[in-house]
Amino acid sequence: MIQSAHVLGVVAHCLTAPLLQNCPTSFLGMRARLSILSHHSTRSDQWLTAVLRSSVAFLRQAETVPRPDGEDWKAMIARIHVTGTIAEINADTYDWFLECLPPKYMNGGLFAFAEGAESLKLFWARDGKHFVRPLTWDETQEFCRLARIAVPW
Helix, strand or coil: CCCHHHHHHHHHHHHHHHHHHHCCHHHHHHHHHHHHHHHHCCCCCCHHHHHHHHHHHCCCCCCEECCCCCCCCCCHHHCCCCCEEEEEHHHHHHHHHHCCCCCCEEEEEEEEECCCCCCEEEEEEEECCCEEEECCCCHHCCCCCCHCCCCCC
């Protein structure tokens, strides 16, 4: 049986910035290291929030594809559906996705969008720029579990 002090020590170690910044594995690899902890019967909302925040920080480390000048709607839609990358978008696109359907998840300037049973797209703004990261289905399921929201259906 895992001792509570040991679990808390492992959690503190797993949530340190150097681990996430230097992590050579994918988001799902990080999830595998944290998954045994997430099923511990004494998990708290504060701990889940920290894990979700760390997961989002990890997802924000992908390659960023800049927004081309003069990009039309069709080309932008194709570009923001490439998983594993972050696409820079303009404020109007960010607002359109925020307003066209209720977000599946929202916290500050970060929101998750899905239309029906598709994978989530995470949108956020930073330093006056706007971004979107389309998630894979596995990343969507993990995000939903950590955020305690329903998987898109």
